[in-house]
Amino acid sequence: MAKKILTVDDDPDIIAFVKTVLEENGYIPMIAKNGEAGLAMVREEKPALVILDVLMPKQSGIRMYREMRYDKELKDIPVIVLSGIAKRTFLRSQEALTEFGDQPVPEPDAYIEKPVEPEELAEMIKKFVG
Amino acid sequence: MVDKRILLVDDEEAIIRVLTVSLKSDGYDVIPAYSGNEGLALYEQHMPPIVLTDIKMPGMDGLELLKRIKNANPDAEVIVITGHGDMDSAIEALRFGASDFINKPVRDEALSIALKRAHEKLEMKNQLRRYTNDLEHMCQIATEEVRRKSDFQDKLITSSNDAIVATDENGMIVTFNPGAEEIFGYSRLEVVRKMKFDDLYPEEIAEEFISGFRRKRDMKGGGWKEVIIINKNGKKVPVRFSGTLLYEKDSVIGSVGFFQDLREIKRLQQELVNSERLAAIGQTVARLAHYIKNILTGLKGGTYIVNIGLDKNDTDKLRTGWSMVQRNIGRISYLVMDLLTYSKEREPDYRDCYPNDIAEDVCELMEAKATENQIRLIRAFDPAIGELCMDPDAIHRCLLNFVSNAIDACLFDLELDKKWQVCVKTELFDDSAVKFVVSDNGGGMTDEVKGKLFTAFFSTKGGKGTGLGLLVTQKLVYEHGGKIDVTSEPGKGSTFTMTLPFRKKNADTAKH
Numbered sequence: 001m002a003k004k005i006l007t008v009d010d011d012p013d014i015i016a017f018v019k020t021v022l023e024e025n026g027y028i029p030m031i032a033k034n035g036e037a038g039l040a041m042v043r044e045e046k047p048a049l050v051i052l053d054v055l056m057p058k059q060s061g062i063r064m065y066r067e068m069r070y071d072k073e074l075k076d077i078p079v080i081v082l083s084g085i086a087k088r089t090f091l092r093s094q095e096a097l098t099e100f101g102d103q104p105v106p107e108p109d110a111y112i113e114k115p116v117e118p119e120e121l122a123e124m125i126k127k128f129v130g
Numbered sequence: 131m132v133d134k135r136i137l138l139v140d141d142e143e144a145i146i147r148v149l150t151v152s153l154k155s156d157g158y159d160v161i162p163a164y165s166g167n168e169g170l171a172l173y174e175q176h177m178p179p180i181v182l183t184d185i186k187m188p189g190m191d192g193l194e195l196l197k198r199i200k201n202a203n204p205d206a207e208v209i210v211i212t213g214h215g216d217m218d219s220a221i222e223a224l225r226f227g228a229s230d231f232i233n234k235p236v237r238d239e240a241l242s243i244a245l246k247r248a249h250e251k252l253e254m255k256n257q258l259r260r261y262t263n264d265l266e267h268m269c270q271i272a273t274e275e276v277r278r279k280s281d282f283q284d285k286l287i288t289s290s291n292d293a294i295v296a297t298d299e300n301g302m303i304v305t306f307n308p309g310a311e312e313i314f315g316y317s318r319l320e321v322v323r324k325m326k327f328d329d330l331y332p333e334e335i336a337e338e339f340i341s342g343f344r345r346k347r348d349m350k351g352g353g354w355k356e357v358i359i360i361n362k363n364g365k366k367v368p369v370r371f372s373g374t375l376l377y378e379k380d381s382v383i384g385s386v387g388f389f390q391d392l393r394e395i396k397r398l399q400q401e402l403v404n405s406e407r408l409a410a411i412g413q414t415v416a417r418l419a420h421y422i423k424n425i426l427t428g429l430k431g432g433t434y435i436v437n438i439g440l441d442k443n444d445t446d447k448l449r450t451g452w453s454m455v456q457r458n459i460g461r462i463s464y465l466v467m468d469l470l471t472y473s474k475e476r477e478p479d480y481r482d483c484y485p486n487d488i489a490e491d492v493c494e495l496m497e498a499k500a501t502e503n504q505i506r507l508i509r510a511f512d513p514a515i516g517e518l519c520m521d522p523d524a525i526h527r528c529l530l531n532f533v534s535n536a537i538d539a540c541l542f543d544l545e546l547d548k549k550w551q552v553c554v555k556t557e558l559f560d561d562s563a564v565k566f567v568v569s570d571n572g573g574g575m576t577d578e579v580k581g582k583l584f585t586a587f588f589s590t591k592g593g594k595g596t597g598l599g600l601l602v603t604q605k606l607v608y609e610h611g612g613k614i615d616v617t618s619e620p621g622k623g624s625t626f627t628m629t630l631p632f633r634k635k636n637a638d639t640a641k642h
Contacts, residue, residue, distance in 0.1 A: 011428075012454075012457075013427070013428035013431050013432070013454050013457065013458065014427075014431070016431065016432075016435060016450050016451075016454055017427075017431030017432075017434065017435065017454075020431075020434065020435045020438060020447065020450075020451075021434075024438060036546060055591070057503070057538075057541030057542050057543075058541070058543075058546065059546070084420075084423075084424060114423075114424070114427050115423065115426065115427035115430060118434050
């Protein structure tokens, strides 16, 4: 059975692109346009993988990633961060939240800085969900 | 203490004896000599202040002795004793500098009067000498003081880093310090007493001096100002200049000019400007490259989807991919337009228009995005605003920028359940301008962000903003003669206001 993969991004271009890559590689794409909607969908659908943007309206990818890692049921779902923001910046933001008293979280399973080639993204997905 | 020694010269022993007795009783210390030669020898030995000598003597006579003594000491008081009625000798003696003469036979009171007078003269001479000495001493002290002061001023002028050029009342240069040599390129020897100030100074300064000299009034300005000097080698030297006329009482006695070399400062300033410009260019290019990379991502994604659509004959995919390509072409167009507007001088294109209609148009454009994100778009247009002469395109672009920023501020608000709203308000202001106010209750801004709002390529929207929007808006507003205000509070929202003055309607102007 085809696996569900959730992409969370507010940029329609990225959504269309990732959706096509997923379809071409035989996965079922699911879409959320911000962190809040993304988190709700993860809880409901339990996808095999989440492809997550960082800068989004409403809840950002930084917050959504933490929420997933705190949640027992979600913490083992692999997350690929796909963002225009440098990995360095993402990790620093996570550290800052930890310093403010939140629980520390592990680094994301993979981090891809935009732009990404379709083959590269497909290979990365295959690595985590087969 | 008065020197009471007296040299008494006479070849007649008897007379010496009698006069000695008489002089001694008056308290004198008599040195007797019995010939002219002996008298001269004793004079040179003792140097008494007063000499009393007979004229008629064998060998060296009294006149000769007088001459010799006067030669040795012009201050000596020599009284001659002349034969009775021998006025010729007496006059001769006076000519040679005798102080007085007494006739033979020598009477005591005549002698004591002559001696008294001699003493008085001596005393006067002494006093005169003392005064002269004092005067000379004081003159020496004063000269020394003047020399010291002038030395000090000389050193001051010489060691000054600034150029100091002073002229006399005819404009002839009299002072030209090493600082001046450095700036003007002439040596002191080439200039002092050889050149006038107008040979050296740039025209604008020379003219001030000339009119100052002519009107005998000080030059206008007074303070420092920057001028360019052409030096000996024809090079331009930027300097700060200050000059003044020199007065003694009410008359002009010369002029002085001070020049500060600005070459080094100008060079450093230029370097600073260059390095700032390079840094700005570097930053600009980096941000621009980042933004263009985002557009490129969209274009690549679009072509990828179009290719799949072509391969599979899937029109849905084709449509999706093609619209991505089109959307990103649109983004490039906007970017290029913003860059052009930002970098080019632009005159507002004043036309008769209805500002409220433009605001309505902007609201309609943004309505869909607002509704999609549960943001209420409120219109509050002032009905008093009718048709006015303004630049409608500029208003449209600025307002669109404000409103789309306001919607983004709500979208990116960290709070999760707020009733977001964006209010677009127009208001007639002072019957001369229209105020456009766009306020939101989104995330607001920190002072740090607010401080960078109008910095080129500053954006809080990651790769999604060019960092040009507000900059372009500000430029359009300024070109329109208007102003732009921002208030904001983190967590509460922001308000952007632009006040644009309008012109009389073209239709109205045509009527008059």
